[in-house]
Amino acid sequence: MSRPAIRIANFSAYSGDRPTALAEVLEGDPVDVLIGDYLAEITLAPMALHYRRDPSKGYAETFVEHLRPHLAMIAERGLKVVANAGGFNPAGLADALRADIAACGTDLRVAHVDGDNLLDTLDELRSNGHELEHLDTGRPFSDWGFEPISANAYLGGWGIAAALEAGASIVVTGRVSDASLVAGPSAWWHGWGREDWGRLAGAVTAGHVIECGPHATGANFSGFTQIPGVEHAGYPIAEVAEDGSSVITKHSGAGGAVTVDTVTAQFVYEIQGPRYLNPDVTVHFDSIEIEQAGVDRVRIKPVLGSPPPPTTKVAIFAKIGYQVVQTVFVTAPRVEDKIALLRRQLDAVLDDGIDRLEITPLGVAADNPPNQWAATVPVRVMATASTPEPLSRSKFSEALDSLYCGSIPGYFLDGGAQRVTKPWARVDYWPALLPATVLSHRAVLDDSTAIYIDAPTTTQAPQKLAHPEPASRTVSLDDRRVELGTIAHARSGDKGGNSNIGVWVSNPAAWDWLRSTLTSEEFRQLVPETKELDIVRHEFPHLNAVHFILRGLLGTGGSSNMRVDQVGKAVGEYLLAKHVSVPEHLL
Structure with a gap:
């Protein structure tokens, strides 16, 4: 007998999302699972640097802070919590949560999912013939020439499903695909098999819609002026049915709205095209059909799925130097001439040890400006170097300060902002491909039992779909x-x-x-x-x-x-x- 739809509520779209979100969601409508997305490619870079400085951390510490006040309520309601907040140290995050659970006397079991962190095995992988080819260019990793500080494979949702099946209340992971936070709990709840492609595709689709939190309820939406309560848009809920279809909704009384357009906005966000590649399934996005099914309810009909690709993505980061940024201001008239003079002066004074100097005007001055600020153009000055010395205050910030009496008329910096005093690390990204069969994907329970997740036995090389260009439209008189x-x-x-x-x-x-x-x-x-x-x-x-x-x-x-x-x-x-x-x- 099939179970009712699982209700999965998002409470975090990224590391840094609003700290009240989990409390808001717990005050909202009843759900079965709470999910938090804390990682992104741009989040992993600074987290990797932090982990290298302190290997006892390397996870999203805000997740612990957000969860701590609500542990008793989560236990009382029998809720499940799944989050990829583990970053580079999911085991450390699990231990931190267990300490909080013990301190408040609740009965919650914590498991973690790992196997994504490949940094220590990169040399071995390469010696075994894995080129770690760049996802876009196909170039081998050996061409890059930088020393990696992190390397994390994108895992699927079966480790999460295994941990929930084993009785875990809270599951924390390293780098899993964002949609796996929904696919894993859905597969556990409904008892799906590894090759239930259509059902898995539906869950991944629902996960893609709610992974970015208020994105699905009208935030960051080009039609935001028509969204009620968008000032404090609520967090979405995915009701995933046994056949993989779903309804996207939100907590009643929360701000925002769930419409066909707000859901479509998330469908087309950060995708590769008609085939959405996931470690567990390939989703045929060109099969998606949606309809408004009520107020703040959008139904996603069953979605076509097929086997996943034989490879998974690996996010590799390396420190490649340092950077510094400061904004100066140019006032009309003759803005272009003034910026050109600034460029010549800064090129001359910042030429020693600087790799790149970018001077970017941000906007244009208004014609016949009604006030001074309408005549003002911020100009962003950014410099990079392989070492920090050329970008230190004595070289960069003082160079900008020295132009007050020797440069363009009206030159100034923001008098209410502090000057840049030191550069910060610049981190580059290499998206690699690696056969899924070499990963050691596992769920680790609170008694240290490890459940290993096999790679998919059925895979399919991704299709490169091309759509012919339509004939350009002829402009008409009306x-x-x-x-x-x-x-x-x-x-x-x-x-x-x-x-x-x-x-x-x-x-x-x-x-x-x-x-x-x-x-x-x-x-x-x-x-x-x-x-x-x-x-x-x-x-x-x-x-x-x-x-x-x-x-x-x-x-x-x-x-x-x-x-x-x-x-x-x-x-x-x-x-x-x-x-x-x-x-x-x-x-």
């Missing part, structure tokens, strides 16, 4: 030039050095217009920064969406590129601000 955001939504994010962006329309009648307007060539015209980049374009007609991967827009990854929008979160909004020709009847 068109109006308006911002793209007048008629469409967008959401963008990062995948290593690539930025992805999904654009969709709520009105199905506008779909043909969208797909014929947003061709790859037109995208390059709208976003000149991408003119020299490789663009991969896909269509999702069932979502009325066009999806782009902008290869290399983020350099080699968010932790090391020199863009101000480091991980491409605002690329979608930038695109929506561009003017396009839209037929009058669609407006």
Whole structure:
């Protein structure tokens, strides 16, 4: 007999999410499992440095702080908690939680999942013939030339499922895929098998929607002005049924809304295209069908799944030098001439030992400005070097300070902000591929019993799907030039050095217009920064969406590129601000 749908509530989207979230969720509607997502590629980089300084840590300490006041309530309600807060030390996190549990006298069992940390085995893996090829370029890891400080494989959800089956109340993991936080508990609850591809695909889909917390309830959404209570958007719940279908909802009374558009926004966020690769299953995103099933309830119908790829991703980080950033201000008129002079002066004074100097104006001055700040352009000055000395205060900050009386008219720094006093480490990212068969994925219980998780026995090489470019639309006489955001939504994010962006329309009648307007060539015209980049374009007609991967827009990854929008979160909004020709009847 099948069990009712499992209700899984997110309470953390990343390390640094609001500290009141878990309390809010516990005050909300009844659920079965609480999940917290604490890791991201850009989060792993500083966490790796912290772990090297203090090997007793290396996990998300805020998770312990968030959980500590609520342990008795969690035990009383019989809730399960699953979080990837273990970072580089899930065993240490499990021990810290057990100490808190003992101190408050509750009866909660803690297990951890490990096997993702491969740093100490990299040399052995390479000697055994594993090239750790770059996910995008295919280059062997030996080409990189930097000494790794961390290497973590993306694990699936079966270690989580095994720990829950063995009676664990709290399961903490290292680097599992974000959606595994939902897939693991769903598989445990419903008793799915390793090759229940469709069911697993449905759970991974639901996990992808709720992994970013309030993203699914209207936060960070291009239509935020239409979302009630968005000032304090609540956290989502996934009700995952036995057949893998799900309903995305939220706690009643919490701010925000769950609509087809807020869910679509998360569908197109940080994906590779029509095939979403997970360690346990390949999800066919082009099979997703959704519908509004009530107020704040969006139903995701059963999703097509197929075997996972034979490889898994490994996130490798290395310290490649140091960086420092300071903002100065330039005031109209002749902003371009003033920035050019600044550039010449800084190039001359900061040439010794500096690898790169980036001077980036942020915005433009208003014409006939109504006040001083409308005439002011912040200018970001960023420098990198292989050693910290060229970026020290005596070299970098004092160089900027020395220009007050010898540079452009009106030069100033923020008088209310402290000056940069020392540089910080610059960390680069290498996304590698490794056969899943070499991993030692295991769940470790509170009595030290280890349950080993076998690699998938059935795998399938990922398909590279290409969608033909549509014919560009011909502008007609009844068109109006308006911002793209007048008629469409967008959401963008990062995948290593690539930025992805999904654009969709709520009105199905506008779909043909969208797909014929947003061709790859037109995208390059709208976003000149991408003119020299490789663009991969896909269509999702069932979502009325066009999806782009902008290869290399983020350099080699968010932790090391020199863009101000480091991980491409605002690329979608930038695109929506561009003017396009839209037929009058669609407006």
